[in-house]
Amino acid sequence: MTTPAEDELRFFKLPMDMLCIAGFDGYFKRINDTWERVLGWSRAEILRAPYMDFVHPEDRDSTTAAASQQSQEGKTVFSFQNRYRCKDGSYRWLHWNSVPFAAEQLMYASARDITEYKHTEERLNQAQKLEAIGRLAGGIAHDFNNLLTVILGRGEMALSRKGLDPALARDLGLIQSAGQKASGLTRQLLQFSRQQVLRPNVVDINAIVTELEPMLRRLLPESIAIVVHLDPDVGRINADASQLEQVVLNLALNARDAMESGGRLTIETTTAMLGTEYQRTHAESLPGTHVLLAVTDTGHGMDAATRARIFEPFFTTKELGKGTGLGLATVYGIVKQSGGNIWVYSEPGHGTIFKVYLPTVKGLAAADAAPAAAAPAAGRGTETVLVVEDETAIAELTRDVLSDLGYRVILSGDFDEALLRAREHAGEIHLLLTDVVLPRGTAQDLIPALSSRWPGMKVLYMSGYTSHTIVQNGVLDPGKNFLQKPFMPSVLAAKVREVLAQPAGLNTQSEAS
Numbered sequence: 210m211t212t213p214a215e216d217e218l219r220f221f222k223l224p225m226d227m228l229c230i231a232g233f234d235g236y237f238k239r240i241n242d243t244w245e246r247v248l249g250w251s252r253a254e255i256l257r258a259p260y261m262d263f264v265h266p267e268d269r270d271s272t273t274a275a276a277s278q279q280s281q282e283g284k285t286v287f288s289f290q291n292r293y294r295c296k297d298g299s300y301r302w303l304h305w306n307s308v309p310f311a312a313e314q315l316m317y318a319s320a321r322d323i324t325e326y327k328h329t330e331e332r333l334n335q336a337q338k339l340e341a342i343g344r345l346a347g348g349i350a351h352d353f354n355n356l357l358t359v360i361l362g363r364g365e366m367a368l369s370r371k372g373l374d375p376a377l378a379r380d381l382g383l384i385q386s387a388g389q390k391a392s393g394l395t396r397q398l399l400q401f402s403r404q405q406v407l408r409p410n411v412v413d414i415n416a417i418v419t420e421l422e423p424m425l426r427r428l429l430p431e432s433i434a435i436v437v438h439l440d441p442d443v444g445r446i447n448a449d450a451s452q453l454e455q456v457v458l459n460l461a462l463n464a465r466d467a468m469e470s471g472g473r474l475t476i477e478t479t480t481a482m483l484g485t486e487y488q489r490t491h492a493e494s495l496p497g498t499h500v501l502l503a504v505t506d507t508g509h510g511m512d513a514a515t516r517a518r519i520f521e522p523f524f525t526t527k528e529l530g531k532g533t534g535l536g537l538a539t540v541y542g543i544v545k546q547s548g549g550n551i552w553v554y555s556e557p558g559h560g561t562i563f564k565v566y567l568p569t570v571k572g573l574a575a576a577d578a579a580p581a582a583a584a585p586a587a588g589r590g591t592e593t594v595l596v597v598e599d600e601t602a603i604a605e606l607t608r609d610v611l612s613d614l615g616y617r618v619i620l621s622g623d624f625d626e627a628l629l630r631a632r633e634h635a636g637e638i639h640l641l642l643t644d645v646v647l648p649r650g651t652a653q654d655l656i657p658a659l660s661s662r663w664p665g666m667k668v669l670y671m672s673g674y675t676s677h678t679i680v681q682n683g684v685l686d687p688g689k690n691f692l693q694k695p696f697m698p699s700v701l702a703a704k705v706r707e708v709l710a711q712p713a714g715l716n717t718q719s720e721a722s
Contacts, residue, residue: 227303227320233280235259238315247322249296265292265300279309279316290323302327331517357695359602361388362610365698388695409547411570412450414478414500415439421454425461425474432471433464440479444569446500452543459536460504460563467508467561475505481566495568499549502565511555519553540565589615592639592709596620597627597655598671599648603694607642610698611705624650631659638663640709642692645672669708671696 227247230239237256244255248263255263264272268291278284286307292300307318364385368378418439425435457476464474481501511519520541544551544565555561594611598604599622608618619634621627624647631638641659643652652670660666671692690708692701 225321227322229318229320231260231307231316231318233314233316235261235276247295247301248293254296263293265294268292275305275307276316279307280311280314283309283311285309286318354694355600355603357388357391359606361385361695362603362606362698362701364388366606366609409447409449411445412448412453413445414453414502414567415441415443417450417453418457418476418478418502421457425458428462429465429474430471433468434473436473436475438475438477440477443478443480443500444498445571446547446567447570448547448567449543452547456540456543456565457502457504459540460565463536463563464504464506464508464561467506467510469508472507472560475503477501477503477505479503480569483566498569499566500569502567503562504565505560505562507560510557510559510561511553512557516553516555520551590706590709591615591617593617593619593634593637594640594642594705595627595631595634595638595659597623597641597643597647597652599623599644606698607701610701614702616705623648624655627655628658631662638666640667640669640705642669642671642705645670667708667711669704 225243227243228241229237229244231237236258237260240252240255242252244250245252248255250263261269261272271289272291275286275289279286286305289305289307291303291305293303294300301322302324303320304323305318305320307316309316364381367373368381368385373381418437422435422437429435461474461476468474479501481499483496483499519537521538540563541551544567547567549565549567551566552564553561554564590611594616596604596607596611596618598607601622604620604622608620611618619630619638621630627643627647638659641652641656643655645652647655652668656668667690669690669692671694690704690711692704696704
């Protein structure tokens with residue numbers, strides 16, 4: 210049997226929480242061993258300094274107020290949080306419960322280290338914030354894509370007319386150029402919001418970096434040395450190669466802007482095994498074998514406030530007019546949509562490293578496989594196309610483009626009208642060109658009703674964004690043909706010809722199922 214004094218001593222020494230007795234005079238009177246383990250200070254160092262010396266400057270007012278509630282008002286304090294300085298200069302978040310004893314001029318308190326919880330909460334809040342911004346950005350991009358489809362399409366058609374006045378042709382060309390730039394911005398917004406259509410294959414990250422290296426050496430000034438270290442045994446990943454090129458390029462350009470006076474850019478690949486310990490501190494990661502792409506610069510670095518916002522669209526530290534603030538937002542969206550994660554480590558004056566983790570897969574890289582057959586060139590046609598598009602300007606543009614090429618076009622604006630126009634048509638319908646989401650229905654509901662009468666009918670979807678049933682997590686379902694808005698008339702013509710040239714059964718069976 211132990212004595213009460215021994216029980217008290219054991220209780221004070223064993224717990225994981227930081228136990229203390231503090232005086233109303235601002236000094237600790239007694240602490241347990243956990244204080245030394247958590248903060249790194251010795252017992253003597255903690256006891257001889259006012260406890261306010263350890264409190265983060267931003268938390269001192271609230272800490273003083275909480276202490277006054279106890280010493281002057283005799284109130285118990287529950288669930289109070291502040292930051293305490295460690296011996297190495299870092300800070301730990303503490304969660305306090307404290308009971309005052311006015312007669313003894315003492316406070317009996319326990320504090321729990323919740324630093325990892327706070328960091329996880331911060332990352333979750335940031336992820337939710339980016340998710341909300343992404344949904345907004347995706348919706349805006351969708352609406353702009355509808356407008357740009359008409360602007361760019363009508364512009365291309367006008368420029369193709371013979372005998373065009375040179376001054377008018379110049380103005381139309383400038384409109385086209387501005388429209389193309391706007392299209393690029395909406396594409397970046399879709400990339401950030403994870404609503405662009407990916408066409409993933411098994412790819413070799415080393416091959417992508419190697420192919421981009423000559424371009425990077427042209428884009429970066431000679432004052433920046435480029436160092437590339439590629440692990441020859443790195444695994445393959447399932448991703449869209451063109452999107453991965455965008456990731457590498459944007460990270461390199463971001464590094465260039467951080468090294469205005471020159472420096473060193475290092476691009477590395479290796480294999481990384483992420484375990485449960487890594488997942489504990491990086492809540493969005495998944496355990497397993499990953500390919501690690503690391504891009505490091507020796508630039509000016511970033512403080513915590515900047516790091517917290519770098520992946521937000523339109524956030525930039527550059528001067529007005531020097532950048533859109535979409536480069537890193539684009540990288541974030543591509544990596545997340547590809548099933549990976551990206552983390553940044555940076556301190557002012559010590560450069561920056563971006564680490565991109567993408568899960569490995571088995572298989573032969575698409576570049577090493579047999580080349581695919583070339584798509585048919587755009588040309589004229591005589592087939593009948595049923596167009597279902599509720600945006601009148603886009604529907605009329607599509608009709609005019611295809612009619613000029615010899616196709617017979619049946620135009621409808623919604624689900625019900627499409628069924629009505631199809632029933633009224635006596636001949637064959639060779640292609641259904643439809644927006645994905647329709648008033649009073651969806652394309653997926655429309656297809657079975659039409660394919661029962663025209664079993665050989667091909668299907669081509671079009672949309673300004675991808676949050677719909679034919680795209681799962683941004684990856685186009687097998688057997689689906691897709692045309693991303695905004696599209697140029699030449700692209701529309703080529704895609705229609707490509708789909709109509711597909712062998713019977715390649716596209717129709719999967720659509721009807």
